[in-house]
Amino acid sequence: MRTETPQPIRLANYRPPAFLVDTIELDFDLKPSATRVRAKLALRRNGEHAEPLVLNGERLTPISVAVDGRTLGEDERTIDAEFLTVPNVPDAFVLETEVEIDPAANKALDGLYMSGGRFCTQCEAEGFRKITWFPDRPDVLARYTVRMTADKGFQRLLSNGNLMESGETADGRHFAVWNDPFPKPCYLFALVAGELDVLEDSLVTMSGRKVDLRIYVDPGMAGRAAYAMDALKRSMKWDEEAFGREYDLDLFMIVAVRDFNFGAMENKGLNIFNSSLLLADPATATDFDYERIESVVAHEYFHNWTGDRITCRDWFQLCLKEGLTVFRDQSFSADMRGEAVQRIKDVKALRARQFSEDQGPLAHPVRPSSYLKIDNFYTATIYEKGAEVIRMLKTLIGPDAFRKGMDLYFERWDGHATTVEAFIDCFAEASGRDLSAFFAWYEQAGTPRIDIKSRYDAAARTLELDLTQTNPATPGQPNKKPLPVPVRIGLLDGDGRTIAFDRDGQATDETVVVLDAAKTTVRLTGVDREPVLSALRGFSAPVVLTTDAEPKDRYVQLAADPDLFNRWEAGQDLARELMLARAAGRPDEVNEERYADAVGRALADQAADPAFKALLLTLPTESDLALARQPADPAAIHAAREALRARLALHLEEELKRLHTGLQGVGEFSPDAAEAGRRALRNTALEVLAANPHAETVERARGHYEAAGNMTDAMGGLSALMSIGGEAFENALADFYERWKSEPLVIDKWFALQARDPSEGALGRVLGLTAHPAFDQKNPNRLRALVGTFAAGNPARFHDPSGAGYTFLADQILAVDAFNPMTAARLLEPLGGWRRYTPELGARMRGELERIVAREGLSKNVYELASRALADD
Numbered sequence: 001m002r003t004e005t006p007q008p009i010r011l012a013n014y015r016p017p018a019f020l021v022d023t024i025e026l027d028f029d030l031k032p033s034a035t036r037v038r039a040k041l042a043l044r045r046n047g048e049h050a051e052p053l054v055l056n057g058e059r060l061t062p063i064s065v066a067v068d069g070r071t072l073g074e075d076e077r078t079i080d081a082e083f084l085t086v087p088n089v090p091d092a093f094v095l096e097t098e099v100e101i102d103p104a105a106n107k108a109l110d111g112l113y114m115s116g117g118r119f120c121t122q123c124e125a126e127g128f129r130k131i132t133w134f135p136d137r138p139d140v141l142a143r144y145t146v147r148m149t150a151d152k153g154f155q156r157l158l159s160n161g162n163l164m165e166s167g168e169t170a171d172g173r174h175f176a177v178w179n180d181p182f183p184k185p186c187y188l189f190a191l192v193a194g195e196l197d198v199l200e201d202s203l204v205t206m207s208g209r210k211v212d213l214r215i216y217v218d219p220g221m222a223g224r225a226a227y228a229m230d231a232l233k234r235s236m237k238w239d240e241e242a243f244g245r246e247y248d249l250d251l252f253m254i255v256a257v258r259d260f261n262f263g264a265m266e267n268k269g270l271n272i273f274n275s276s277l278l279l280a281d282p283a284t285a286t287d288f289d290y291e292r293i294e295s296v297v298a299h300e301y302f303h304n305w306t307g308d309r310i311t312c313r314d315w316f317q318l319c320l321k322e323g324l325t326v327f328r329d330q331s332f333s334a335d336m337r338g339e340a341v342q343r344i345k346d347v348k349a350l351r352a353r354q355f356s357e358d359q360g361p362l363a364h365p366v367r368p369s370s371y372l373k374i375d376n377f378y379t380a381t382i383y384e385k386g387a388e389v390i391r392m393l394k395t396l397i398g399p400d401a402f403r404k405g406m407d408l409y410f411e412r413w414d415g416h417a418t419t420v421e422a423f424i425d426c427f428a429e430a431s432g433r434d435l436s437a438f439f440a441w442y443e444q445a446g447t448p449r450i451d452i453k454s455r456y457d458a459a460a461r462t463l464e465l466d467l468t469q470t471n472p473a474t475p476g477q478p479n480k481k482p483l484p485v486p487v488r489i490g491l492l493d494g495d496g497r498t499i500a501f502d503r504d505g506q507a508t509d510e511t512v513v514v515l516d517a518a519k520t521t522v523r524l525t526g527v528d529r530e531p532v533l534s535a536l537r538g539f540s541a542p543v544v545l546t547t548d549a550e551p552k553d554r555y556v557q558l559a560a561d562p563d564l565f566n567r568w569e570a571g572q573d574l575a576r577e578l579m580l581a582r583a584a585g586r587p588d589e590v591n592e593e594r595y596a597d598a599v600g601r602a603l604a605d606q607a608a609d610p611a612f613k614a615l616l617l618t619l620p621t622e623s624d625l626a627l628a629r630q631p632a633d634p635a636a637i638h639a640a641r642e643a644l645r646a647r648l649a650l651h652l653e654e655e656l657k658r659l660h661t662g663l664q665g666v667g668e669f670s671p672d673a674a675e676a677g678r679r680a681l682r683n684t685a686l687e688v689l690a691a692n693p694h695a696e697t698v699e700r701a702r703g704h705y706e707a708a709g710n711m712t713d714a715m716g717g718l719s720a721l722m723s724i725g726g727e728a729f730e731n732a733l734a735d736f737y738e739r740w741k742s743e744p745l746v747i748d749k750w751f752a753l754q755a756r757d758p759s760e761g762a763l764g765r766v767l768g769l770t771a772h773p774a775f776d777q778k779n780p781n782r783l784r785a786l787v788g789t790f791a792a793g794n795p796a797r798f799h800d801p802s803g804a805g806y807t808f809l810a811d812q813i814l815a816v817d818a819f820n821p822m823t824a825a826r827l828l829e830p831l832g833g834w835r836r837y838t839p840e841l842g843a844r845m846r847g848e849l850e851r852i853v854a855r856e857g858l859s860k861n862v863y864e865l866a867s868r869a870l871a872d873d
């Protein structure tokens with residue numbers, strides 16, 4: 001057991017930095033196991049206090065420390081595991097330090113490390129302190145000059161900003177000097193050195209400046225960067241058009257690396273990407289990969305303004321850059337791929353990741369007020385709910401005031417580190433509105449429950465809506481206040497036609513009701529027919545909605561709601577109710593048939609987008625169902641979902657076969673949204689057909705796999721075969737491995753697919769795969785493909801009644817924690833929801849959490865999450 005409890009960092013204790021750094025000159029002598037880092041900092045006291053100089057520094061081997069050119073004796077400074085302290089320093093001075101570090105031994109992938117024989121860095125949030133001594137906090141902005149020297153085998157020498165100088169050294173090595181003219185916090189520093197191929201292009205910005213664009217990848221892979229390059233250019237243009245933001249340096253670089261803890265990182269002028277989110281070609285990447293690459297390239301690029309030019313004062317303000325940047329990348333993707341389909345996908349992801357977080361012991365506000373390890377707060381709440389909050393802000397004040405507020409924010413805060421309050425102030429000013437109540441969305445955790453009851457008075461042609469909100473308690477926040485919730489509303493008649501109405505004397509066919517108290521009644525007049533209510537259109541707020549609508553209303557919506565989000569949502573609601581009834585032992589066969597009929601009609605709608613139909617045909621996931629009713633019984637949920645899928649397969653067999661045959665592609669592969677939508681519908685049709693596995697289906701799935709001309713279809717075929725199981729599947733799986741064994745990104749898919757095996761043997765299969773020669777705990781992509789996917793994406797088998805799935809996950813977490821705490825902690829979440837499951841399962845999950853927190857030498861990262869998961873407040 002741990003002897004001391006680590007102490008949290010609190011927002012309330014924020015103090016401005018005691019010293020500022022105007023410039024930093026870094027000099028790297030790069031050697032894999034012994035890199036020397038010399039740093040020269042121009043420091044100046046910030047304020048009156050005669051405080052000592054305290055700089056962060058971890059895992060640094062000290063060589064020397066000098067102030068204004070004089071080397072300090074050991075009695076003039078102290079160095080411990082976390083800090084360099086110099087008690088007596090002048091008000092302004094130059095600090096020169098030299099340290100040695102060991103990048104080859106760094107398996108935490110934080111700071112300077114080796115990946116695939118190359119040097120690379122990851123400094124957000126607190127990795128820079130593993131490179132040199134520095135005030136490692138985002139509100140210290142400095143100008144960087146970086147010199148690096150390495151053996152010539154490390155062909156490319158890259159850092160932020162502009163290349164100033166490069167050449168050979170006397171001893172036959174080479175060097176480069178980079179300068180970044182924009183002051184930045186140290187978390188945006190980056191360095192890469194190694195053998196890389198480059199894809200080059202350029203773009204002319206709105207003011208007519210030419211920017212060179214370079215994407216660096218593994219040798220031989222430059223062709224696979226073409227899609228990312230295209231996405232980058234579209235992102236740059238889009239930010240000019242949508243937000244008036246122009247790129248600022250003459251060079252923009254992206255580097256792909258294989259060993260990376262997250263998706264990608266927005267280092268100024270030198271983004272670093274997990275190669276899984278950068279490299280794509282039709283043979284090795286799925287449509288989903290293309291979609292993710294497009295959005296992550298955009299996300300990191302958009303950070304140049306929302307993150308780099310304007311950064312966070314402290315890490316509690318993380319959503320200031322992340323929520324806003326996700327909002328921006330979602331808006332970009334909506335423009336690229338269609339608003340409704342994008343919105344549905346974003347909401348699915350929000351519900352899967354953020355709603356589950358919000359309903360468990362790890363719930364926290366969009367702006368938290370304390371943490372142990374900031375790495376643990378790169379969560380769906382900060383990112384995805386953070387984006388929802390901005391979206392609501394735009395809905396509430398309107399698009400024009402929103403744009404004005406953004407302009408004001410860029411103008412006022414460019415070059416600074418700031419806060420969420422300062423951001424919201426810009427919108428209050430731009431809109432002339434009091435946004436103080438809105439601010440609670442940042443401070444209050446939990447998902448609001450909204451209920452709507454409707455009363456239609458035919459004689460008075462009036463519809464009254466009673467809206468109520470309740471805000472469930474979350475850890476540390478037992479009592480909540482009502483939030484301002486924008487609820488977008490429209491009305492349909494029984495035939496699905498829009499009904500116009502009056503609100504406050506204004507004729508309209510859609511309105512936004514702002515529910516800003518626990519209860520409100522809204523009266524809509526001029527409603528000339530009995531209406532079906534279409535509420536929370538476009539998912540206008542991140543809430544759980546219930547209404548008194550009857551199933552027949554949902555069928556009207558599923559057939560005809562002009563708001564495509566709600567059309568999809570109606571189908572999901574119907575399916576969810578049917579599956580939950582079945583899981584509870586009350587199957588409703590009559591309505592299952594009715595539902596299948598309605599889905600069939602929706603599929604036959606020639607006007608609808610295939611991508612949308614694919615979403616319509618996909619049943620809510622098992623995890624979604626587990627959240628909807630508790631205590632959750634994953635085995636019963638799995639059986640219920642399989643039964644409804646089989647019902648669809650039987651009932652719609654002819655239609656699904658027709659889709660599967662008719663939607664075959666012709667001509668060359670294109671990753672565009674229309675073609676991806678076609679493939680999605682075709683693969684989903686096959687996936688549903690596979691729920692009714694007779695010989696013809698097996699043949700169809702096998703033929704699909706064998707004929708696949710791209711990775712999307714190959715994976716579609718494989719996963720249909722897996723859902724049937726048996727020899728055809730095992731053969732295809734072996735064939736796939738043989739074909740792709742030298743392609744790491746494809747082999748990740750091979751592992752991830754098997755982690756989702758729905759059969760009883762899944763846990764044994766997964767355990768067996770941990771001994772496969774291609775399994776590698778030290779590579780986060782591989783680890784997540786197998787272990788992460790099994791725990792989060794295969795609930796029926798993870799929640800094995802024996803508890804063996806939990807033990808497996810806990811063993812993996814403990815093993816990985818020894819060298820990569822950040823990634824170990826990110827695997828913990830599936831255990832965090834233990835209170836939502838049946839008592840037997842919950843107890844076993846809790847048991848594993850207890851085993852984890854008791855482990856000697858556990859990292860702060862894992863300790864924080866596991867102990868919060870167990871806490872009973």
Ligand code: TRP
Pocket residue numbers: 122124125260261262263264265266299300322378
């Ligand atoms: N700021 C990055 C993004 O959202 C993500 C990030 C945070 C990250 N911490 C990281 C990436 C650590 C890699 C490692 O764009």
Ligand code: ZN
Pocket residue numbers: 299303321322325
């Ligand atoms: Zn980001």
